[in-house]
Amino acid sequence: MDITGRLNSLRETTPGCALVAFGDLSTQLVLRSSAAVQVRQEFLDQLCAQAEHGFCLQDALAGWNTPRGEGSAEVIVVTPQETRIYIRRPGAAQDTACDAILCVCDTESSARTLISPAMTLLHDLSEGA
Amino acid sequence: MSQSNAEHLTEQVKVTTKLKALITRLGADATSLHADRQDTANGRVSLMHQILFEIEETILPRQLTLHFDQTIVATFRVSHRRLLSLDFAVDADQAKQPQRSEHRSAAQIYAQRLLHLSAMHQDAGFRITRQICETGIETESCSVAQLVDSLKMQQQESRLKGLLTKVSANVDAWILQAEGDDQHSCHGPAALTRQLTELANIDQTAKQKRGQALKMPEKAPSYLVLSMSGETNVILAWDRSETLLIALPTQHLTSFNTAWHSFFSSL
Numbered sequence: 001m002d003i004t005g006r007l008n009s010l011r012e013t014t015p016g017c018a019l020v021a022f023g024d025l026s027t028q029l030v031l032r033s034s035a036a037v038q039v040r041q042e043f044l045d046q047l048c049a050q051a052e053h054g055f056c057l058q059d060a061l062a063g064w065n066t067p068r069g070e071g072s073a074e075v076i077v078v079t080p081q082e083t084r085i086y087i088r089r090p091g092a093a094q095d096t097a098c099d100a101i102l103c104v105c106d107t108e109s110s111a112r113t114l115i116s117p118a119m120t121l122l123h124d125l126s127e128g129a
Numbered sequence: 130m131s132q133s134n135a136e137h138l139t140e141q142v143k144v145t146t147k148l149k150a151l152i153t154r155l156g157a158d159a160t161s162l163h164a165d166r167q168d169t170a171n172g173r174v175s176l177m178h179q180i181l182f183e184i185e186e187t188i189l190p191r192q193l194t195l196h197f198d199q200t201i202v203a204t205f206r207v208s209h210r211r212l213l214s215l216d217f218a219v220d221a222d223q224a225k226q227p228q229r230s231e232h233r234s235a236a237q238i239y240a241q242r243l244l245h246l247s248a249m250h251q252d253a254g255f256r257i258t259r260q261i262c263e264t265g266i267e268t269e270s271c272s273v274a275q276l277v278d279s280l281k282m283q284q285q286e287s288r289l290k291g292l293l294t295k296v297s298a299n300v301d302a303w304i305l306q307a308e309g310d311d312q313h314s315c316h317g318p319a320a321l322t323r324q325l326t327e328l329a330n331i332d333q334t335a336k337q338k339r340g341q342a343l344k345m346p347e348k349a350p351s352y353l354v355l356s357m358s359g360e361t362n363v364i365l366a367w368d369r370s371e372t373l374l375i376a377l378p379t380q381h382l383t384s385f386n387t388a389w390h391s392f393f394s395s396l
Contacts, residue, residue, distance in 0.1 A: 053335055057365070058355045060331055064324055065357050072356035078386065079351040080393055081249070108386060 006121055007034035010101075014117075016110035017103060018082070022125070023048040025055065025088070026098040047102045050077060051086035055100075074115055076108060085111035087118040089126070096126040176255055177247050177280070180205070183257055184212050185273045192262035195246070197255050203246055206262055211270040215242045236271035240279035245394075249349070288350070289366060289373040292392045299381040301361065304329060306372050317376065325363070325374040332365060332372065350393050354382065368393075 001009070003022060011020040011034045021033035021044055030044040054075035062071040077084040088100045101118040105111040183193055183205075190208040194201055206213040212235075271279075289305060297303070302317020304325045313329070315322040352366035362382055364375040366389070377385060 049339065053332075053339070054353055054355070056335065057328060057331060057353070060328060061324070061355050061357055061363060064327075076354040077351055078354070078389070079349050080390070081349070 003032050003125065004034065006124075007032055010034070010114065010117055010121065011036070011103075014103075014105070014110065014114055016106035017114065018106070019102075019104040020114075020118075021047065021102040022121075023051065023100050023102055024098050025052045025100050028052055030102070044102075047084065047086075047104070048100075050084070051075065051100055051102055054086055055088060073119065076111060078108065082106060083108045083111045085114060087115055087122070089119060089122045092122070092126055096122070099125060177243060179255075179257065180243060180246075181273050181276065183207070183259075184276075185210055187259075190262050190264045192260045194258045194260070195255060196258070197249070202249065203242075206264065208264050208270075211272050212239055212276065213264060213270045215239050217242070217246075234271070234275075234279070235269035236275035236279040237283075238269075239271060240276055240283055243276070243280065244283060284369075287371060288393070289368050289371045292366070292389060293373060293375075295388045295392060296375070296377075296381075296385055299384060300375045300377040302376045304374050306333075306374075307370055321376050325376060328363065328365070329372055329374055352389060 007020045007022060011017045014020075018037070019033065019035040019039060021030045021035075023030040023044075025048065028045065028048040030041075030048050033039070033044055054077065055071060058075055059071040071090055073087060073090055075086045077086075083105050085103045085105065086100055087103070088098075089096070092099065099122055101114070101122060103111060103114050103118070105114070180193075180195070184207050187193075187207040188209060190206070190213075193205040193207055195203045195205070201218040203215060203217050205215050287305075293303060293305065297316075300317075302315070302321035302325060304313050304315040304322055306313035306329050313326070315326070317325075350366070350368040352364050355363040355365070357363050357376060360379055361376055362379050364373075364377065364385065366373040366375070375385075
């Protein structure tokens with residue numbers, strides 16, 4: 001299955017998930033996305049910028065508090081209407097360290113169920129699967 | 130000239146000016162009208178300003194319907210330049226909307242509902258449609274001037290401070306900072322508040338550098354959850370120009386989430 005198919009599958013099998021996207025945090029570009037309704041490119045770009053900003057804060061916090069300064073795999077943003085979760089692989093090789101899955105869900109619990117399958121997807125993508 | 134004459138003349142000038150503006154607008158070519166609509170779709174016309182304008186312009190009873198893109202989000206009944214009712218369209222939102230209480234005026238309730246609508250309105254374009262309607266026995270109406278006063282008062286209050294009072298019992302440390310303000314209030318162990326302050330500075334610097342790209346959602350309150358260690362999380366909550374940073378035990382994350390939703394959906 002190609003990456004768009006994997007994103008579609010991830011979104012469709014997660015109740016309450018409205019959008020799943022694959023982005024590159026270094027360039028802040030969304031490379032592929034799957035959404036229940038069409039979304040504007042500006043919204044996707046902003047999701048990527050917000051994810052990069054969240055991980056930047058997360059890394060600063062980890063640098064002060066963990067022995068190896070290794071940041072967490074996910075950052076969550078909650079708004080009155082939705083919960084966004086941004087997922088990355090902290091131990092990834094340098095060329096895929098900026099890959100991230102960006103998701104928009106209705107609740108935090110729904111968003112958290114995406115962490116494990118999104119990590120698997122990132123792993124598969126880094127392996128070229 | 131007596132004061133009442135002067136007031137009467139001022140009122141006449143206002144009406145004449147409005148009429149002239151309307152005639153000019155009707156005489157303008159279609160591209161400028163299209164540009165107006167485009168401005169609305171692009172969010173350059175303030176939703177709040179437009180709603181207040183519509184109320185001020187309405188003499189005969191009308192039902193105004195507010196749409197975000199294709200979705201109806203609220204209906205207003207207006208007559209004699211007064212807001213008679215404001216109801217959210219979606220059933221689920223009815224539960225969230227502020228209810229009438231003994232101690233609050235109609236203007237305060239409607240102002241809160243308008244702020245809630247304004248917070249809901251993000252990237253979508255909006256439009257307002259009008260229909261003839263009948264009025265009943267209205268006891269809870271208010272004028273635009275009363276609404277504006279209530280809006281001003283409510284916007285001056287720090288909502289994050291209000292949230293903090295609800296959750297402070299469960300947090301290890303917090304700092305509350307206003308944008309562009311060097312001073313901030315804080316509470317908790319010095320080492321922890323120092324880290325929160327540094328984090329707030331990184332956040333502010335990035336926002337100053339990156340501008341609009343990071344101001345999302347622009348008007349709605351939001352919060353970010355970070356992990357400090359296995360047992361502690363850090364929350365960055367934004368509302369208007371304020372940022373609240375909280376360090377709290379992971380076990381209290383769910384109760385914070387519940388308190389935040391309950392606080393902001395009641396506004």
